[in-house]
Amino acid sequence: MNSHIQKKTFFSLFFLGFLLAFFIRCHNEINTSSILEKINLKDTVTPQTIIKKPGSSYSDTLFIDGPSALFFNPDSIQVEKYKTIVSNNMFESMKHDCYFQQRNSKIVLKKYWPKIKIIETVKTRYLVFIKSNKTQSYIDLDGKGDICGIFLFNTIKDPQIIDMMNVETELDYYFNH
DSSP states (O other), X not given: OHHHHHHHHHHHHHHHHHHHHHHHXXXXXXXXXXXXXXXXXXXXXXXXXXXXXXOOSOOOEEEEOSSEEEEEOOOHHHHHHHHHHSOHHHHHHHHHHHHHHHHHHHHHHHHHOTTSEEEEESSOXXXXXXXXXXXXXXXXXXXXXXXXXXXXXXXXXXXXEOOGGGHHHHHHHHHHO
């Protein structure tokens, strides 16, 4: 009988110890996650922080008249202005995303869509796409919220800005449908 009580006591203490460890771990995770949330909130840009991207310091116009993928990026003064309205981490993340997504998009274009002309612009504010029926589509890059991106143009449809993360799908959909 005495060993039966010892076994019960052992299991009770073991269970109590397990519950205590579980609650301590949960409490630490809650504190850790709330601390991480506070840290991440400092690097988060709210809609009130950025009303719109900084305007271009150029007023040049680029004319596009053939099937193309137009890559646009901010000019150097826009970059400096952008740095003043977002955190350094946010800016570095944006710069990284632009670079690697555009790099990947160029690789895909060269490999699978070699007939599509790749155009890059930094010092242009206005884009004029000339369709095969001689009508034109005008775009003011200052009106676009994206600091960088790609417009696809096939001379029949209006130009379309695409999601660079889904470049393969976007290219197929725009040029084949």
